[in-house]
Amino acid sequence: MRRNLATAAAILGAIALLGLTGGQLARAQAGASHPVKRFTIVAVEASDVVFWLPSNIEVTQGDRVVIAVKDMLGGPPQMHGFAIPAYHIAILVPKGEAKIVEFTADKAGIFPIICQIHAEHIGGQLVVHPRGAFGSRR
Ligand SMILES: [Cu+2]
Structure with a gap:
């Protein structure tokens, strides 16, 4: 036994x-x-200011990044922009429609995310950690 x-x-x-x-x-x-990192980002309004949530996206250099961007807010304006100028990304996001942004995060650093058609909107940032930093993240 x-x-x-x-x-x-x-x-x-x-x-x-x-x-x-x-x-x-x-x-x-x-x-x-390279791993694929997927995110969904939505437009949110607070105190008459629009911003994208989550505002910060963190990935590792070399990652393939796929972001679904949605604006389901009621009322005008009918469209917002979603742009990461450092990565030459700039799309228009019509209300009620999900748009997909896809790119490879080949540059490490912290890059602003903006609405390129409404300067007053609160932006966010794309954080691309250098590959191999903080031990082996992958
Ligand atoms: Cu906007």
Whole structure:
């Protein structure tokens, strides 16, 4: 009986070990190709000011970034802009429609996100961490 328990424990240990190895392998493979980071950003209005939420997007250099941008607010204006000038991104987002922005975050740094058609709107920022910074993030 005791021997059976020891055998079962050894088998469970081996399975756990294999699981860990599989996980490490998956992480290594994910690091080899660039991970895709997906976000949904919505227009929000407070005190008569519009801004995009979340305002800050954090990724790692080399990541493929896919952002769905939506403006479901009622009332005028009928359109807002979503732009990251440092990445030459500038789209128009009509009310009630989701627009997709897709790019590779190849430059590290902190870059402003703005509404290019309403200067008064509160912007945000794209934070691209340098690859390899803060230990191995991926
Ligand atoms: Cu706007």
